[in-house]
Amino acid sequence: MSHDNLLYAHSGGVTAVINASAAAVIAAARASGRVGKVLAAYRGIGGVLDEALIDTAGLDEGALERLARTPGGAFGSCRFDLPQDDGGRVMDRLFAVFDAHRIGWLLYNGGNGSMDAVARLQAEARRRAHPLVCIGVPKTVDNDIIGTDCCPGFGSAARYLATSMLEAGLDTASMVGSRGSVFVMEVMGRNTGWLAAATALAAGGDPARAPHVVLVPEARFDEEAFLARVHEITERLGWCAVTVSEGVRRADGSLLMEKSHDRGYVQLGGAGLAVARLINERFGYKFHWAIPDYLQRAAGHWRSATDLAQAEAVGRAAVDFALAGQGGTMPAIRRVHDAPYRWDVVAVDAAAVANLERSLPEAFVRADGLHVSAAACDYIRPLIEGEAAPPLRGGLPDYGAFAWTLRPRSLARWQG
Numbered sequence: 001m002s003h004d005n006l007l008y009a010h011s012g013g014v015t016a017v018i019n020a021s022a023a024a025v026i027a028a029a030r031a032s033g034r035v036g037k038v039l040a041a042y043r044g045i046g047g048v049l050d051e052a053l054i055d056t057a058g059l060d061e062g063a064l065e066r067l068a069r070t071p072g073g074a075f076g077s078c079r080f081d082l083p084q085d086d087g088g089r090v091m092d093r094l095f096a097v098f099d100a101h102r103i104g105w106l107l108y109n110g111g112n113g114s115m116d117a118v119a120r121l122q123a124e125a126r127r128r129a130h131p132l133v134c135i136g137v138p139k140t141v142d143n144d145i146i147g148t149d150c151c152p153g154f155g156s157a158a159r160y161l162a163t164s165m166l167e168a169g170l171d172t173a174s175m176v177g178s179r180g181s182v183f184v185m186e187v188m189g190r191n192t193g194w195l196a197a198a199t200a201l202a203a204g205g206d207p208a209r210a211p212h213v214v215l216v217p218e219a220r221f222d223e224e225a226f227l228a229r230v231h232e233i234t235e236r237l238g239w240c241a242v243t244v245s246e247g248v249r250r251a252d253g254s255l256l257m258e259k260s261h262d263r264g265y266v267q268l269g270g271a272g273l274a275v276a277r278l279i280n281e282r283f284g285y286k287f288h289w290a291i292p293d294y295l296q297r298a299a300g301h302w303r304s305a306t307d308l309a310q311a312e313a314v315g316r317a318a319v320d321f322a323l324a325g326q327g328g329t330m331p332a333i334r335r336v337h338d339a340p341y342r343w344d345v346v347a348v349d350a351a352a353v354a355n356l357e358r359s360l361p362e363a364f365v366r367a368d369g370l371h372v373s374a375a376a377c378d379y380i381r382p383l384i385e386g387e388a389a390p391p392l393r394g395g396l397p398d399y400g401a402f403a404w405t406l407r408p409r410s411l412a413r414w415q416g
Helices: 017-032 044-047 059-071 088-099 112-127 154-174 194-203 223-237 271-283 305-323 376-383
Strands: 005-010 037-043 053-055 103-110 133-138 181-187 211-217 237-244 260-262 265-267 286-290 329-335 342-349
Touching: 005 017, 005 044, 005 260, 017 037, 017 103, 017 133, 017 211, 017 305, 037 044, 053 237, 053 376, 059 265, 059 376, 103 112, 103 305, 112 133, 112 305, 154 181, 154 194, 154 286, 154 305, 154 376, 181 194, 181 211, 181 223, 181 271, 194 211, 194 237, 194 265, 194 376, 211 223, 223 237, 237 271, 271 286
Parallel strands: 005 037, 005 103, 103 133, 133 329, 181 237, 181 286, 211 237
Antiparallel strands: 037 053, 260 265, 329 342
């Protein structure tokens, strides 16, 4: 049996540019002349197990352009870790689906956990002498995959958050009252502070502008030092703006706040409110707090052109690596030059980056743990540059609307 079809799948949280990678994969695979059908899994690896596969042949050039500019995961996503101790049941099912649909190439778009799946699937293919070539396509707004200068999705989320802090700072400064005013914004960042650090770009190097304090997971939260800084700034300026990573931890390593547990996955949230209440209880300052939540990763209207170009580039490179038989690799972005910013794409071993997290370097966090350094801003700034605005219809972004039809099943339903 010839395995000449290519399968693409999303994994985990989505981004403003993840569909741009998908569109680039589809276009590059078609242009190669070597791929039969380009399929997409409906809702990630869970869709592969369910044999819920989409034939992308119905996407013409115009539809691919709409796909590329649409945020969110157009094909759906899921959070699913390949089990280690199920007796091979999941692997057997996956390879049965690959055979049933003649899948010779699997491109898996995800973060550091997904790169573990890429490495394991490639190793399993070799063990079975199966022709599957598995490639990881990087993405995550958290920017925490090692081996790559940055992660597609981060630049656009960083741009949105820096803009939000800039504008909220102007608003807060204009509404200063006799009590003092504090604005707190809680951003994503479970274990790393890349997104929080990005908000520092709003200040443009001016210590009087927002944000005045940036709290990241890499620096343990010192309540008294933090409150003293907020008090000093508010008494001097009449207001203070604070960025808080959702994963900020106390000196003992415990989370400042978490929302819930779901099958071992800890959902974070509430650190911003906890910090705002601390300030209010101590000083009586008026406060407002905000959680951008999905807004920060879904802002397709405010994508960075750099981020978009990198998302497309890793998609094209993934196809190139797949067709060259470079299984178990991930296309990584390499920073070639800082100013002007230049980059290219290189292959890295997926197994070498799997399940590892890249934290903010020590030099990116100020010694007092209450802000990030100029070096952090210098690193992030080029990643948010350039405009990639979508066309408008009726005053709103003209995003695509896609109705998928699944391929007929060949196997019995998966009993997960």
